[in-house]
Amino acid sequence: xxxxxxxxxxxxxxxxxxxxxxxxxxxxxxxxxxxxxxxxxxxxxxxxxxxxxxxxxxxxxxxxxxxxxxxxxxxxxxxxxxxxxxxxxxxxxxxxxxxxxxxxxxxxxxxxxxxxxxxxxxxxxxxxxxxxxxxxxxxxxxxxxxxxxxxxxxxxxxxxxxxxxxxxxxxxxxxxxxxxxxxxxxxxxxxxxxxxxxxxxxxxxxxxxxxxxxxxxxxxxxxxxxxxxxxxxxxxxxxxxxxxxxxxx
Amino acid sequence: xxxxxxxxxxxxxxxxxxxxxxxxxxxxxxxxxxxxxxxxxxxxxxxxxxxxxxxxxxxxxxxxxxxxxxxxxxxxxxxxxxxxxxxxxxxxxxxxxxxxxxxxxxxxxxxxxxxxxxxxxxxxxxxxxxxxxxxxxxxxxxxxxxxxxxxxxxxxxxxxxxxxxxxxxxxxxxxxxxxxxxxxxxxxxxxxxxxxxxxxxxxxxxxxxxxxxxxxxxxxxxxxxxxxxxxxxxxxxxxxxxxxxxxxxxxxxxxxxxxxxxxxxxxxxxxxxxxxxxxxxxxxxxxxxxxxxxxxxxxxxxxxxxxxxxxxxxxxxxxxxxxxxxxxxxxxxxxxxxxxxxxxxxxxxxxxxxxxxxxxxxxxxxxxxxxxxxxxxxxxxxxxxxxxxxxxxxxxxxxxxxxxxxxxxxxxxxxxxxxxxxxxxxxxxxxxxxxxxxxxxxxxxxxxxxxxxxxxxxxxxxxxxxxxxxxxxxxxxxxxxxxxxxxxxxxxxxxxxxxxxxxxxxxxxxxxxxxxxxxxxxxxxxxxxxxxxxxxxxxxxxxxxxxxxxxxxxxxxxxxxxxxxxxxxxxxxxxxxxxxxxxxxxxxxxxxxxxxxxxxxxxx
Numbered sequence: 001x002x003x004x005x006x007x008x009x010x011x012x013x014x015x016x017x018x019x020x021x022x023x024x025x026x027x028x029x030x031x032x033x034x035x036x037x038x039x040x041x042x043x044x045x046x047x048x049x050x051x052x053x054x055x056x057x058x059x060x061x062x063x064x065x066x067x068x069x070x071x072x073x074x075x076x077x078x079x080x081x082x083x084x085x086x087x088x089x090x091x092x093x094x095x096x097x098x099x100x101x102x103x104x105x106x107x108x109x110x111x112x113x114x115x116x117x118x119x120x121x122x123x124x125x126x127x128x129x130x131x132x133x134x135x136x137x138x139x140x141x142x143x144x145x146x147x148x149x150x151x152x153x154x155x156x157x158x159x160x161x162x163x164x165x166x167x168x169x170x171x172x173x174x175x176x177x178x179x180x181x182x183x184x185x186x187x188x189x190x191x192x193x194x195x196x197x198x199x200x201x202x203x204x205x206x207x208x209x210x211x212x213x214x215x216x217x218x219x220x221x222x223x224x225x226x227x228x229x230x231x232x233x234x235x236x237x238x239x240x241x242x243x244x245x246x247x248x249x
Numbered sequence: 250x251x252x253x254x255x256x257x258x259x260x261x262x263x264x265x266x267x268x269x270x271x272x273x274x275x276x277x278x279x280x281x282x283x284x285x286x287x288x289x290x291x292x293x294x295x296x297x298x299x300x301x302x303x304x305x306x307x308x309x310x311x312x313x314x315x316x317x318x319x320x321x322x323x324x325x326x327x328x329x330x331x332x333x334x335x336x337x338x339x340x341x342x343x344x345x346x347x348x349x350x351x352x353x354x355x356x357x358x359x360x361x362x363x364x365x366x367x368x369x370x371x372x373x374x375x376x377x378x379x380x381x382x383x384x385x386x387x388x389x390x391x392x393x394x395x396x397x398x399x400x401x402x403x404x405x406x407x408x409x410x411x412x413x414x415x416x417x418x419x420x421x422x423x424x425x426x427x428x429x430x431x432x433x434x435x436x437x438x439x440x441x442x443x444x445x446x447x448x449x450x451x452x453x454x455x456x457x458x459x460x461x462x463x464x465x466x467x468x469x470x471x472x473x474x475x476x477x478x479x480x481x482x483x484x485x486x487x488x489x490x491x492x493x494x495x496x497x498x499x500x501x502x503x504x505x506x507x508x509x510x511x512x513x514x515x516x517x518x519x520x521x522x523x524x525x526x527x528x529x530x531x532x533x534x535x536x537x538x539x540x541x542x543x544x545x546x547x548x549x550x551x552x553x554x555x556x557x558x559x560x561x562x563x564x565x566x567x568x569x570x571x572x573x574x575x576x577x578x579x580x581x582x583x584x585x586x587x588x589x590x591x592x593x594x595x596x597x598x599x600x601x602x603x604x605x606x607x608x609x610x611x612x613x614x615x616x617x618x619x620x621x622x623x624x625x626x627x628x629x630x631x632x633x634x635x636x637x638x639x640x641x642x643x644x645x646x647x648x649x650x651x652x653x654x655x656x657x658x659x660x661x662x663x664x665x666x667x668x669x670x671x672x673x674x675x676x677x678x679x680x681x682x683x684x685x686x687x688x689x690x691x692x693x694x695x696x697x698x699x700x701x702x703x704x705x706x707x708x709x710x711x712x713x714x715x716x717x718x719x720x721x722x723x724x725x726x727x728x729x730x731x732x733x734x735x736x737x738x739x740x741x742x743x744x745x746x747x748x749x750x751x752x753x754x755x756x757x758x759x760x761x762x763x764x765x766x767x768x769x770x771x772x773x774x775x776x777x778x779x780x781x782x783x784x785x786x787x788x789x790x791x792x793x794x795x796x797x798x799x800x801x802x803x804x805x806x807x808x809x810x811x812x813x814x815x816x817x818x819x820x821x822x823x824x825x826x827x828x829x830x831x832x833x834x835x836x837x838x839x840x841x842x843x844x845x846x847x848x849x850x851x852x853x
Contacts, residue, residue: 030809032255034290070283077287185294188336188349191287192279 038116333403380407556653
């Protein structure tokens with residue numbers, strides 16, 4: 001079985017996000033970029049499946065600017081086998097990404113697509129679901145436990161009410177959640193090996209996909225500053241405020 | 250915890266030292282900026298995730314003995330295992346030994362991140378790598394086959410067992426003995442003290458590099474030999490399971506650096522301790538210096554990274570702590586300003602920045618010389634790199650440990666009363682750093698090494714070479730409008746150093762004791778001159794960075810312009826506030842002052 005793992009290059013989770021002065025987006029110039037942390041979890045899970053003898057090959061795919069290659073290299077240094085870069089300067093949206101991934105999946109024929117449940121930059125949480133629909137494959141989102149056996153995936157999903165157990169047929173699209181695993185560090189020997197692993201580069205046009213934006217960004221602003229709190233005199237007053245002002249109980 | 254900014258690492262590695270140029274050499278041809286950056290990233294992740302969180306915990310809960318075994322924090326085991334599993338023990342090592350053949354400069358840059366996060370935990374691999382490198386240089390084929398790979402992979406840790414209760418700095422007086430057994434090895438007997446990592450359960454085995462005397466050894470340092478003494482000897486099938494009679498005689502309870510277990514060890518209490526000779530008989534001191542020179546550069550990096558940790562902490566604090574109003578402000582109800590707005594606080598920050606970043610750049614510049622010495626194409630370049638390292642080693646060890654400790658003092662000062670409490674990290678930085686002027690040769694020993702040996706060896710060849718290198722930077726500085734004055738100041742400082750060296754060399758020839766009496770001032774003066782040189786080099790690199798454009802404006806683009814201008818400000822600080830100290834130092838030295846030499850012990 002092949003496993004396809006889409007990996008996204010995002011602003012590093014340690015960086016304090018700054019909105020551009022002209023309100024067109026967030027500042028990404030001279031800002032540290034790294035792999036979306038949820039995608040790291042997906043890469044880790046793919047490697048574990050391969051180590052367990054359940055997969056033969058792991059393909060890391062990224063879409064975006066030339067430097068997205070570095071994100072693929074990180075996946076290769078963790079243990080993925082080869083990479084595919086769909087290179088474009090276009091501002092990508094989930095639908096365009098899902099369409100490109102669909103074409104790649106149709107060509108590569110993976111048994112499983114493992115991807116982060118969302119990216120920490122736009123928090124869209126749409127690509128896995130769109131991809132599953134486009135491919136007509138089963139999907140399971142927010143996966144925090146995974147077992148593969150007999151052509152099926154047994155998963156635990158983290159949902160509002162608790163955990164949901166599902167069994168779905170492969171091939172499938174799984175979006176992974178935080179508690180699935182702890183990603184490994186890229187070791188120095190694997191960093192050296194990654195240098196020699198192949199990365200195929202193509203454009204959205206090569207895949208026959210039009211990724212031009214369907215959405216228009218009107219304005220990007222900082223979230224409003226949090227207003228200061230108030231001190232309450234008694235428990236009764238607190239309960240009253242929670243019930244009548246905040247309306248949470 | 251915040252580690253060294255990637256910007257700083259990138260500046261020193263690529264803009265100041267051009268480590269990418271090393272990739273053209275055969276040994277490093279598999280490498281490139283891509284592998285360097287990826288390695289640094291892994292180092293930063295492991296240091297931040299695993300080393301930093303147990304730094305304070307180990308300080309508060311130092312290693313202790315339970316049921317005859319040393320207990321260390323479980324988090325230490327996890328951190329150190331991750332270090333070796335990721336390959337950092339073998340980063341610089343030959344590929345055939347399981348290594349990555351990474352330049353020493355980049356390996357040291359990676360290492361610096363662990364030191365900054367947790368200097369005490371990082372001591373274990375530092376000692377192990379140092380002992381392994383010494384073994385690689387002088388060990389027998391059998392010793393190398395038995396231990397090297399295991400040490401670089403972290404299954405076996407190493408120690409340096411030199412000091413004895415009656416012989417610390419004075420190794421000529423050591424008493425540990427080694428008697429030939431007639432079976433090719435030696436029976437070791439003696440007591441060693443202050444042995445870091447002397448016993449613990451962090452690794453499957455420990456090998457001690459022990460200095461001892463053979464029965465027929467001549468007195469003094471010419472009768473010292475080096476022995477490899479394992480904690481566990483191999484059984485008939487090569488499994489290290491036989492207790493080798495190295496007894497833990499006690500633990501040392503230290504002011505700082507508490508996570509590193511410090512031990513007193515008795516070798517051969519039962520007459521059953523066996524060791525094998527490393528290198529040639531009676532050449533132990535020379536072999537030890539191979540390990541020791543690396544350790545001295547390592548100590549300088551420890552001091553530097555503790556200085557950097559304190560600088561970061563005090564900078565964060567100064568930016569966030571509101572206190573007081575600008576001197577001219579009249580309205581007592583106006584909002585207080587962050588203390589970084591006060592000039593005196595900025596003085597203390599700039600001083601720290603100039604010491605810490607000066608020491609960091611010197612540290613990696615010396616690591617670059619190690620690479621040069623090992624891999625430069627022509628023999629002259631290799632020899633010159635070695636010579637420069639010889640003279641810079643004592644300077645780097647002593648200067649960095651003195652001045653980065655001073656940086657930690659300033660970091661506490663910026664915190665005010667809070668800095669003196671255990672709620673803030675800066676008091677631990679200071680206590681940890683207080684070791685560095687002491688161990689691996691006190692700074693007093695470094696001063697004697699510099700003046701008594703390195704400055705005058707081969708008719709002053711090392712110093713002449715250092716002069717040539719510094720003058721290259723002076724010439725480059727003269728070509729810059731903004732930096733020309735500093736270039737002249739550096740040239741003058743260099744002339745002063747030459748004059749003083751000539752005076753002291755003549756004095757030493759007449760009277761060694763009197764000539765060496767003020768060696769520590771000579772080292773301080775040399776150190777300030779060398780760091781001024783390093784700052785002028787950094788300033789020139791910053792000018793290149795600014796001239797290359799694309800630095801945008803401050804803040805909005807990640808502060809590229811501020812970064813370079815901060816380098817220029819630190820250079821200015823060092824030349825205006827620090828380098829002038831060499832004028833008074835030179836005056837004192839040239840006067841052949843005998844105040845300290847002349848005072849009699851009874852008068853003190």
